[in-house]
Amino acid sequence: xxxxxxxxxxxxxxxxxxxxxxxxxxxxxxxxxxxxxxxxxxxxxxxxxxxxxxxxxxxxxxxxxxxxxxxxxxxxxxxxxxxxxxxxxxxxxxxxxxxxxxxxxxxxxxxxxxxxxxxxxxxxxxxxxxxxxxxxxxxxxxxxxxxxxxxxxxxxxxxxxxxxxxxxxxxxxxxxxxxxxxxxxxxxxxxxxxxxxxxxxxxxxxxxxxxxxxxxxxxxxxxxxxxxxxxxxxxxxxxxxxxxxxxxxxxxxxxxxxxxxxxxxxxxxxxxxxxxxxxxxxxxxxxxxxxxxxxxxxxxxxxxxxxxxx
Ligand SMILES: [Zn+2]
Numbered sequence: 001x002x003x004x005x006x007x008x009x010x011x012x013x014x015x016x017x018x019x020x021x022x023x024x025x026x027x028x029x030x031x032x033x034x035x036x037x038x039x040x041x042x043x044x045x046x047x048x049x050x051x052x053x054x055x056x057x058x059x060x061x062x063x064x065x066x067x068x069x070x071x072x073x074x075x076x077x078x079x080x081x082x083x084x085x086x087x088x089x090x091x092x093x094x095x096x097x098x099x100x101x102x103x104x105x106x107x108x109x110x111x112x113x114x115x116x117x118x119x120x121x122x123x124x125x126x127x128x129x130x131x132x133x134x135x136x137x138x139x140x141x142x143x144x145x146x147x148x149x150x151x152x153x154x155x156x157x158x159x160x161x162x163x164x165x166x167x168x169x170x171x172x173x174x175x176x177x178x179x180x181x182x183x184x185x186x187x188x189x190x191x192x193x194x195x196x197x198x199x200x201x202x203x204x205x206x207x208x209x210x211x212x213x214x215x216x217x218x219x220x221x222x223x224x225x226x227x228x229x230x231x232x233x234x235x236x237x238x239x240x241x242x243x244x245x246x247x248x249x250x251x252x253x254x255x256x257x258x259x260x261x262x263x264x265x266x267x268x269x270x271x272x273x274x275x276x277x278x279x280x281x282x283x284x285x286x287x288x289x290x291x292x293x294x295x296x297x298x299x300x301x302x303x304x305x306x307x308x309x310x
Contacts, residue, residue, distance in 0.1 A: 003103035005056035012293045025110030029065035032126045034101040036306040044296045058100030064126035073129045075116035075265045104310045116265045121273040127307040128279045135268035136260035141231045142168040144257035145204050149173035154199030157208035158185040160282045160304045166194035167277045184302050208232050212240040219243050224250035231257045283307045
């Protein structure tokens with residue numbers, strides 16, 4: 001079969017490889033469509049401590065496919081159900097991951113097959129169903145933000161994640177304000193319940209740009225007594241400074257949000273199927289697997305997500 005594999009940052013190859021054999025409890029899914037996302041682009045550029053541990057590394061994690069004649073989606077992880085985080089009902093500390101969605105076939109590990117793999121609701125297009133994983137992350141982020149009805153929620157980052165966060169905030173009764181972003185991306189805000197703004201004095205700020213500058217901006221923008229959620233990850237050795245005055249004297253709350261949970265994965269699939277927002281608009285490009293390296297090497301300016309078909 002054909003598969004895209006990441007050899008090193010900037011070195012992505014589509015190659016002929018043996019079709020993987022599922023082990024006990026694992027399932028083999030025929031990929032219909034995979035989606036690109038910001039995490040993959042980041043991994044392509046600088047590697048990733050969790051998602052690209054070997055070389056060559058299987059690549060891609062948002063997909064929809066066929067299993068035993070049924071259309072299914074799976075999240076890219078499942079909690080281990082054994083660690084202290086799982087025991088406390090917090091984020092799992094030993095998440096089981098999958099990768100390799102940019103391929104004809106993908107093996108889904110046993111834990112994921114058992115916990116976060118779901119049949120696709122009737123009528124939901126495969127390239128929309130494949131958004132379940134990023135949308136589940138956004139629902140987790142909005143849960144962590146504890147949005148109350150009427151809260152103004154500034155979102156730093158206007159990519160697909162920023163737009164999905166906006167939809168989740170709006171659905172929770174908040175008022176999403178998207179800060180920054182390119183002109184061509186602002187055209188999408190209205191569709192996802194958001195408006196552009198500077199975010200100054202927001203009740204809640206969600207950092208979804210994944211840069212030290214955005215972390216600092218998030219803490220600078222929120223109102224006294226407000227909440228900041230760090231949604232975008234930084235490199236493992238990053239030590240961004242913190243405005244101690246604001247944190248202490250203005251009693252800010254700063255929380256992290258990472259990844260998704262089985263509960264938000266289920267909720268995301270239902271949210272997609274609801275058709276409440278024009279999710280399909282987030283897929284701006286359609287390419288064949290063979291053209292993936294070229295796309296990552298030089299992403300089009302207007303790219304939100306690309307649907308990649310084998
Ligand atoms: Zn765990």
